[in-house]
Amino acid sequence: MNASDEQEPVQVRLQPWSIKSNASCVHYHRNSWDGSEPFCAATFDNIMCWPPSESGSTVKLPCPPFKGIDPSKFAYKSCSDDGRWSGKSPDDFSRPQGYTNYSNCFLPVLKNLLEKLGSDEERKLKFMIAEGTRTMELIGWSISLLSLLVSLFIFFHFKKLQNHRTRIHRNLFVAMLIQVLVRLTVYVDQAIVRKPDVGDHRRGIDNTPVLCETFYTMIEYGRTSMFMWMFIEGLYLNNLVSVPFFQGPISYTLYYLLGWGLPMLMTALWALVTAIYHQTQCWWGYSFTPFYWVLEGPRFTVIAVNILFLLNILRILITKLRGPHENPREAAKVKKSVRAALVLLPLLGITNSFNMMTSPVHRSPLEFGLWSYITTFLRSCQGLFVCCIYCFFNDEVKRTLRHFWRLKAAARRGGRRRSTRTASLFDNPSLLELARRETGLAVRLHASRDSQVTLSSGRRAVVGLGVGREQAEL
Known part of the structure; x- marks a missing residue:
């Protein structure tokens, strides 16, 4: 050797x-x-x-x-x-x-966060709370995903429900769906990659350059689009009950530019600034940087404007409610509109203001836990809330679905009766023979009647041509 x-x-x-x-x-x-x-x-x-x-x-x-x-x-x-x-x-x-x-090694943001967590025992409790809220997030986003898919199917499948209002609802649902899908993809990937029994060198979204930043950019784009379509919902509702901001028919080009185009520009600007000035792995802690206000500023503005829309809507509806009414039906409609406007409060982005507040990590574990679970529930289940009020609890949608199921049930019963009659006929030989005789008799009668009609028609034709009655009878 x-x-x-x-x-x-x-x-x-x-x-x-x-x-x-x-x-x-x-x-x-x-x-x-x-x-x-x-x-x-x-x-x-x-x-x-x-x-x-x-x-x-x-x-x-x-x-x-x-x-x-x-x-x-x-x-x-x-x-x-x-x-x-x-x-x-x-x-x-x-x-x-x-x-x-x-x-x-710690970035200033993380160092400040660790200092606020308190003692070692409080840190352990708060980390356990964070793990619990992540589980709640996964459940909430999954329920929202299912609700959004069902609502979109209903609005696209039934032509009767396709109008100006539901067209705006569909775009809001799609914006929410983008955010929900991307978030669930990231969270599931993190759960798989961070398992203790997974290999040491398993790569995921979080530790893959460019891919990780792309996913978080998509999350922010979907969230910003959701805010803009909530603004459009408030604008459309305000135009229905008050003087419209834009005269004439609805301009969907303007709505699409506001709902999809403007968020794309804002998100692209934010991503460019963050990539240049916040060079950390996967842009960790980007929500704590001042550059994040490129997105948060317009979102806060949308919330404020929607509050003004809501107050104006309530003012107009309450004025109508206190005024004279010709019949009680009109008063009932006004009361129903007031209740609907109050329910719209969480739908127009106001619940998102809780998530924009600074997390109270410096408070006791009990206070931190209450804040974390409440905000996580509101954020992750917002898709479910919107679908319930705009789709599942909507009277027009419920009437359409009831009518659809009645037609399906009637068609099913009719098919069952026909199949039962056919089966009983072929199972009984005597009934089958009787049916054959009746069918043959009906055919002969029909043929006889046709020949009489043909002969009568021929006689009339002959008389019409000037032929004598005697010749016609021959």
Whole structure:
């Protein structure tokens, strides 16, 4: 055997954060140390693999490129004079892997957030609350997805429901559907990739450059479009009960520009600014940056304008309610319109204002939990709320569906009766023979009647041509 055959293969260089266990870390650095003793052996601190280090030294490694971490900074770890990894204090050796100082790695936003979380016990409780709200989000978005798909099918399938109002509803549902689909895709991908039993190098949306930013851009586009179509809903409702802002027929070109074109421009501008000035992995923490107001500013404006629309609608309807009415039916319609306007309050984007508020992470776990679960429920189930009021609870939709099911039931009963009569006829030989006789008799009578009609018609034709009555009788 040649000497070249006995050489060990070249070791592949791995990043410290790509090694995921202490055994792998020790094996990777098995031949890394050839210095004097004592020394600190290679160790894994659950985040990165630290190489063997000289006693009495401080080692530094680049921060891992994770969300909320600045990879241009460094993490530090100290090796004591007797060759042991030091803890948080120099005389603390309670843990074999020691203590790693990652405080310089955190972005200012994340560092500020961790400081607000409070003690270690409060942090654990708040992280448990965050995991619970994520489960609630998955359930809420899934229910909203199903509701939106059913509502869109109803509005597109039944021609009777296709009018100006439902056309605006459909666009609002589609905008919500974009946001729901993208969010569910991201959340399900995170749940799969972050499983403990998944391989170390599994790639997902969050750790794939460009793809991750694209998904979050689509989320923001769908959310901004949803706000704009909520504004169009408020504008259309206001035009129905008061003086229209735009005279003449409805301009859907203008509505489409407001609902789809303007959000595209705003989202593109925000994505460009964020990509230039917020260069973190997957734009982590972008909602805390001032650039996010490129999107949040117009959204707040939509909420404020919709509140004004709603107040104006209520003012007009209450005025009509207090005025003289010719009959009680008109008064009942006005009361129903007032109630509908009050129900529209959460639909015109006002519930989203809760999600724009700063999370009370500095408060007690109880207060933080109440705020988190309430806002998560309102946000994730908003698609269900909109579908219930605009579609499922709508009187016109319910009448159309009842009429459709009555027709289906009547057709099913009619088909069952025909099939029952046919089956009984062929199962009974005597009935079958009787039916054959009656059918033959009916055919003969029909043929006889046809011949009489033909003869009578021929006689009239002959008389009409001037032929004598006697000849016609021949």
